[in-house]
Amino acid sequence: MNIEAIKAEVAAWLDENWSPDRSLVEWRTMLLDAGWAAPGWPEDCFGRGFTGEQVAAVEDVFREKGAVGAAQVGPRRLAAETILVHGTADQKQRYLPPILTGEHAWCQLFSEPGSGSDLAGASTKAELTDGRWVINGQKVWNTSAHHADFGILVARSNWDLPKHQGLSYFLIDMRQPGVEVRPLKQMNGHASFNEVFMTDAIVPQEDLMGGEGNGWAVATTTLSIERQGFARGRSPRSPREPREGAIYEEFARELEVANEPYTWYPQREGRVDLIMPRARETGAISDPSVRQEIAKLLSMQTGAKLAAASAAAQRKSGSNEIIPAGSIGKLGASFIARQSAHVHTMISGTDAMLSGADSPEEGIVAETLISVPAISIAGGTDEIQRNIIAERVLGMPKEPRMDTGPFRDIKRNADS
């Protein structure tokens, strides 16, 4: 179907149906029924099987008409796209519609105090008792868990198998007495993440996803989706122009809650966009050593952009190496963020000693300087990405392993 025909169809449908006076859920239910909530999803799964280009065309028309789309923000996207790949028909039917309508928020329950980079070393217990899974353990770095209705959870269902084989992947109800969520404050002062404690928390049997013992494979899907997000980056959003209508207020509230943990994310990417304006404003642009560093930064950024476009084109033409491509992009994002923080420091000089409203760009530069260390850790450290690149892209031999055999015999941190 060609782009113009799609645009015409969406425009006609919106002219017929769009109204800013409906409630968010009411409107999104209409989108869902009409197949416009997630046009990139398969036709038998609430979508239309559209290509990326076709989806972008649909989004363009929504923007032109000022129409609100399906809920997409936050970790719900990771959950939805993983369910799309691994869920049963029943799981898709139960969980995907409320994600798209925004009725359900989700969180990711993967990392643990005792297993960060070594994600497959999770030791949260899942025991099948009386026909239901009983979960005990602690998770950490859980974005938006305090707002979440459900979580995607990796837990150990078998301690006698090697570590990757003993994991299972669950869809867990966060609104139950066995789940406790506590905020976790970061070095930049924000608390975007939580710790989640599970004590005899319950997951019904039908909410095991991908089969018992298959949790690592399912988690790998989620992680590759997450890395693509890192590689794509987040450009700072300009404030939406105010519009009349009840639905816009409701939508604004939803965005505010969903985006709250992410207000500093553009800063952790280094705010390359502020480099040239700041260099001109401060006069640092006339400093030859600053010019050298800016040129390096802009070269890196240009290279990353062009390499990503080339990788995307290759994917389109059939190659399906999403994991390594995501790893290269994510590692690159770390290099760019660090170089940008370095240049921001050169440009700001002693003003880099200041913070908050007293500092350049109302504290944005200062927040950049103390947020950049996150980019090379979150979503898989640079070192893990380098392993993936070396082993899967370059085919280099793996490190000898010390963690084979039954999981219960593997050496772990004393306290986990």
Add this chain to the structure above:
Amino acid sequence: MVEKLRGERKLTGRLPPLRGSCTLIEELGSRCSAMQTDFTATDFTEDQRQFHDVVAKFLDDKSPVAAVRSLLDSKSGYDEAVWRQMCRDVGLAGIHIPEQYGGAGFGPVELGIVCQEMGRTLYSGPYFSSAVMAGYVLLYCGGDDIKSSLLPEIAAGERIATVVADNLNDLTLAGQHMTVNGGVLEGQCAIATDAHIADVLLVIADDDLYLVESDAEGVAIEQRQSLDPTRRISKVTFTGAKAEKAGSARADRLNAAWDDMCIALSLEMMGGAQRLFDTTIEYMGMRYQFGRPIGSFQGLKHRCADLLLELEWSRAVVQHAAFSRAVGEDEPHIASMAKAMASDVYMKAAKEAIQLRGGIGFTWEEDTHLWYKRAKSSEVFLGSPHLHRERVISLMENAA
């Protein structure tokens, strides 16, 4: 004038017209299978890919490392038979020269394919000096007569030309120490590539371009010791040499020629860098220490991952530079960005190729040093990375 030239450039996918022995091309084509080199960008047409395979195969056959080594101590530094075959039979020297001047009429992308493969195989000969540098200087700066007479000879490889510019770091500053009075040239150029085998010298003097026959009276060409024996350097001294005015060397024209040379050189560098990288990864899988392949150590493989990232970025920028220039949509700074990035990544790949091989990497017997020397020579040739980064910012500032 430059705009007109732009208009003449084509980005077509045809193979270049065949000269001389068609059977050679056919034979080469049929023997080519999938090359392991990595010109896999999706942007290339099928014909461009086939052209790449033909060029790669030709250079693998005619410029293997053993052949490169055999030329190291030779006086001329190139194999005349291979050069003739390359120019007459395969038509590589005129690939980027418009058809009206006897070339194949292709642009920076096809020329880039040739240069990349020459970088990969470390081809030793006057291709870059004559076809690329003299070719582009004539195209941008030359008068109609000289273009009509000399370009076909360069395209056919019948005469070897080189550019004598007394500032090879910033081409736009060249010519300041050359003077012409009444058709008589005085001055000295300390570094001119391949002048020792050139028939014709294109001399930048003041703001003009002059043609000097290399065997004319008052021309002294003295080959110097070059760090990279595959890129020969001479000192050229003119004492009352007869010089024929050949065109204008105004800054805008030299800038345009410089940009095209930089893009071609960047592709040459990417070919060399990729070759060093590939052989290093292969070596690290075979070399055992402490009972395991050294490629299994994170301390080493992580450096390879970082290098891959830089290679990907540099290649993306360099290819973009060639593609956008071919259709006249290149941003003013992109050639300099490409040159700076390619220079840096080639040197980094060369340093790592030696370091990751350990002691063997520092020996004469191992081949890596040959590429290391080419990398070092290319780093400063046609502008250092520092100069080009400065140029990137200046050109961006001008555009803003």
